[in-house]
Amino acid sequence: MFKVPEHQVAGHQAKNGVLGPLIDDSGNFYKPLQNDERGSKEVAFYTSLSSDPRVPDNIRRYFPIFRGTKVINASDGSGLHPHLVLEDVVSNYSNPSVMDIKIGSRTWDPHASEAYIEKCLKKDRESSSLPLGFRISGLKLVTSKDASIWQPSKKFLQNLAANDTKLVLSRFVSSNVASNDTTHPDCSFGSKVFGGPSGILEQLLELKKWFEVQTIYHFYSCSVLMVYERESLMNGSSSGAVVKLVDFAHVVDAEGVIDHNFLGGLCSLIKFISDVLEAPAENCIYNNNCSEDEH
Amino acid sequence: MFKVPEHQVAGHQAKNGVLGPLIDDSGNFYKPLQNDERGSKEVAFYTSLSSDPRVPDNIRRYFPIFRGTKVINASDGSGLHPHLVLEDVVSNYSNPSVMDIKIGSRTWDPHASEAYIEKCLKKDRESSSLPLGFRISGLKLVTSKDASIWQPSKKFLQNLAANDTKLVLSRFVSSNVASNDTTHPDCSFGSKVFGGPSGILEQLLELKKWFEVQTIYHFYSCSVLMVYERESLMNGSSSGAVVKLVDFAHVVDAEGVIDHNFLGGLCSLIKFISDVLEAPAENCIYNNNCSEDEH
Structure with missing residues (x-):
């Protein structure tokens, strides 16, 4: 009945005896509650989100639906x-x-333990987080022709510079990424996935508007998930491009202040995606001196 | 010919044998160049700003005019x-x-020395910077009736919580702040100083638009200066409210990324000022356990 999710690209994976999320055939995603306060924090967040009337309806759709807890x-x-x-x-x-x-x-x-802050600060400084305001934690691209997969390693992704990030975002919406070469990405799906009235950019801009005013939550270590289906695009259907926010184990009360840390990073991502839409990456040589793994 | 500026509210002051800025009667402000790289960095910034065609004209007016260097x-x-x-x-x-x-x-x-990073991080954590995305470094309020002054100490200002910050911003545009009591600030100048088509909020929003796209500079440790004249308001004239950016000793190349750190803080300040415009501070009790000094 329960299966390991095929399309998870970051976080603990339920393989080789590791505790990780499971899915079922009814569209449910079971995320194991961490034993420490992270588990209870995430439950508290989803419970609060479900019931807080200050969260507008147009924003709720950016969060996975919460169906309680289950042993x-x-x-x-x-x-x-x-x-x-x-x-x-x-x-x-x-x-x-x-x-x-x-x-x-x-x-x-800021209220976390010194040990935790030190660990995170080190990671933030060693990754793209500090320079870019975000870091790509994982990605999986299913190419349309033969369903072959491009899934760069975590190590490759973690400290991408600006140009390389633009290149990875360009490849994410390009048709010519079957082989792991440095071909100029064509961004042929860019206008349909990132662009358009219901594309990813518009969704991120809607989220941005909310983050400019919301003083309910601060979202530390939370991710934006971008999903679309290449096959549908090839068949002339909609890309099904959606943005979802996930991972709320470190959400805290906003204490009357907007989440300037999340908002700044979101604006940076928005600028990158706008740039890719306007002009796909020109430079196809990765600069991070890290060879790219394929899976 | 040279005088100590009367209206400087933060930074080294040219008093008691300290090296600090001077002014003259022709509207010039002389800022001593620091001997270390901070001095040369600030000159480099002003030189670049003056000549870089990517900086739009409507943005240049937010910077002090640069008139070179002089011994x-x-x-x-x-x-x-x-x-x-x-x-x-x-x-x-x-x-x-x-x-x-x-x-x-x-x-x-992120490229600064470890010692400098450690020093700044400590200050950011101990002040309002980390929670609010900005900190009030200084303020001077000249009340209209008798030109008496409200100038809280640096210590009082440095770690204000959200409610206290809203209160200080409210008092900054209130007529009833002659005495240092906790009277409900009336915000009677709010709509003319913060609000209106040429008020401070509109100016901050114009800056925000630029920061959402500019990938020329990252402004670390830079300040927004808000200036206005209460006397003019009393006479029915314009408030002369202006926003200026100052202090560029820690400006670095943006390396293709927006200044998400500055932008996040700016958006937070914008939200505070919008809140004061909509509803002046209701809570008149400072919560930071720091008694307020008057000068």
Whole structure:
């Protein structure tokens, strides 16, 4: 009945005896609750989000639907374990292309423990988070012809410079990425995935408007998930491009201030995506001295 | 010929043998060049700003006019010293009210030295910078009736919480602040100073638009200066409310990325000022346990 999600690109994966999320055939995503306060924080966030009248309806659709918690058998064989039950946001796609982008130059809450702050600050400084205001945590591109996959390693993605980030975003919406070469990405799906009235850019801009005024939550270490289906595009259908926010184990009360850390990173991502729409990456040589892995 | 500026509210002041800025009667502001790389960085910034065609004309007016460098006698009596020659942005005001707000939750450039980063990070965490995305570095309010002054100490200002910040911003545009009590600020000048088509909010929004797209500079530890004249308002004239950006000793190349750190802080300040315009501070009790000094 429970399966390991095929399209997860970041976070703990329920493989090789590791505790990770599971899905079922009814479109549910079961996320194991972490034993420390992160688990209870994420439940508290989803509970609050579901009931807080200050969250506008047009914004709710950017979050996975929350269906409570459930005790099921853990993926690591350790027996029964409580899980969050969420909407599986990719259950309606046959071969989704997915990118997970952790937003914010700072992934730590000022009230966190010194040890945690130190760990996060080190990661933020060693990754793209500090320079770019976000980092690509994972991506999976299912090419349309033969469903072959481009899934660069975490190591390759973690400290991309600006040009390389633009290149990866360009490749994410290009048709000529079957082989792992440095061919000029054609961005042939850019206008339909990133652009258009219901494309990813418009969705990010709608989120931005909310973040300019909302003083309910601060979202540390939260990700923007971008999903679309290349096959549909090839068949002349809609790309099904959606933006979802995920991972709320480090959400805290806003204490009367907007989430300037998330908003700054979101604006940076928006600028990158606008740039790719206006002019695809010109430079096709990765500068991060990290060879790209294929899976 | 040279005088100590009366209306400086933050930074080194040219008093008691300290090296600080000087002004003259022709509207010039002489800022001593720091001997380390900060001095040369600020000159490089002003030189670049003056000549870079990518900076739009409507944005240039937010920076003091740059008139080169000049060697003059230093304020500390140490003899000749090179100074930046800038427009004295308050020279046309008789009794300007001034607020200096350091923008950004992070005042350090990722490429700075470890020692400098550590020092700044500590300050950012101990001040309002981290929670609010900005900190009020100084303010001086000249009340209209008898030109008495409200100038809270640096210590009082440095770690204001959200409610206290709203209260200080409210008092900045209120008529009933002659005494240092906790009277409900009336915000009677709010609509004319913060609001209106040429008010401070509109100016900040124009800057925000630029920061959403500019990938020329990253402004670390730079301040927004808000200036207006209460006397003019009392006489039914314009408030002369202006926004200026100052202090560019830590400006670095943007390397293809927007200044998400500055932009986030700017958006946070914009939200505070919008809130004050919509509803003046309701809470008149400072929560930071720091008694307020008057000068």
